[in-house]
Amino acid sequence: MPELPEVETTRRKIEPLLLGRTILEVQHDAPHKYRDTHLAAGRRVTGLSRRGKYLMLHLAAAEAATDSPHDLEFVVHLGMTGGFRLEGGKHTRVTLRTDAGDLYFDDPRRFGKMAVVRPGEYEGMPTLAAMGPEPLSDDFREEDFAALAAQAGAVKPWLLSQKPVSGVGNIYADESLWMAGLHPTQTRLTREEAGRLYHAVRDVMGRAVEAGGSSLGKGEGNYRQHDGLSGLFQHAHTVYGKGGEPCPRCGTPIEKSVVAQRGTHHCPQCQPLRRETV
Ligand SMILES: [Zn+2]
Structure with missing residues (x-):
């Protein structure tokens, strides 16, 4: 199961692939697991961060978006077996289409989750909402x-x-x-x-x-x-x-x-x- 070091490694690896890119479409067939991902379409990735075992893609406001004209966060939890790949395969659950190419989320056991939310609004994600400080940060005293x-x-x-x-x-x-x-x-x-x-x-x-x-x-x-x-x-x-x-x-x-x-x-x-x- 990915823990903090694995998630941080994932963040560092996908950052150059996503930073500054515009998300064109998020393709999947499980809207209950990957919530509100349609809101990411047309938005540019302005940063990638991590809290505990959650990855966050920071998405700039899209001028044309009327359903949510704010900055957004694309929150990803890798679950037991989730990870990003450069090529799709039989366990690909989500395809992230960007203006620079596609990135695939593979998850054989399907415990991974995603949600697009307003920044910091983690209702429905109680672990994230109550999370303590990062172990390698100055906030951990x-x-x-x-x-x-x-x-x-x-x-x-x-x-x-x-x-x-x-x-x-x-x-x-x-x-x-x-x-x-x-x-x-x-x-x-x-x-x-x-x-x-x-x-x-x-x-x-x-x-x-x-x-x-x-x-x-x-x-x-x-x-x-x-x-x-x-x-x-x-x-x-x-x-x-x-x-x-x-x-x-x-x-x-x-x-x-x-x-x-x-x-x-x-x-x-x-x-x-x-x-x-x-
Ligand atoms: Zn001993």
């Missing part, structure tokens, strides 16, 4: 994070909620918790624990963005950069997908469990559950 962590329930689902920090999905939550030495179900982090986790999140997300994200498996539908190259961060995974293998720090077999319905990997030696004293 250790003191704020620690204050929230002191009140939080089980730390892994809390990270996955996107509220304390945006863009941390299943892989990067497991990697960050391992680096910080925290059990995935630890509640109410101490100031010191929260500090370790804060720096682990920044480190893991930063390295993953640099590496171009993670690619898992060889089957179709796994994340790849749009030119078909694999991301490299999977080679740096320490615990994710390594159930039963020795912890790279202490050699204890990594345990696989389920936390909040998500496959979870941790080292029982390095990440003990701290019982709260009463």
Whole structure:
């Protein structure tokens, strides 16, 4: 599943293909999944940004548009298997026709979503509306994070909620918790624990963005950069997908469990559950 580093890599790759281009038409046959995309037609792409795992194409107002004469945002969520390609194929769900050529959105498992909205109006997208700061930005502050962590329930689902920090999905939550030495179900982090986790999140997300994200498996539908190259961060995974293998720090077999319905990997030696004293 694409997480923040994969989505950021996608953004960087498609930016030169879309920036300054005019969208002519958005072709698909699923208006309930790709909402109001007709409003994008005739508009120029003035920027591409990202919030967490959402991509935003900023669209300039079209002078002739009477149904929505404003700047708009074209919001894309890649879902489990979505990605942009230079050539269409059997899993192409959306064709983005521009004045400089076509770009194809492939999505074998069809969990991806798109919507054209007024800037910042994310009703119907509650995760986006309540999203926390970007992990690599100055808005992500250790003191704020620690204050929230002191009140939080089980730390892994809390990270996955996107509220304390945006863009941390299943892989990067497991990697960050391992680096910080925290059990995935630890509640109410101490100031010191929260500090370790804060720096682990920044480190893991930063390295993953640099590496171009993670690619898992060889089957179709796994994340790849749009030119078909694999991301490299999977080679740096320490615990994710390594159930039963020795912890790279202490050699204890990594345990696989389920936390909040998500496959979870941790080292029982390095990440003990701290019982709260009463
Ligand atoms: Zn260990």
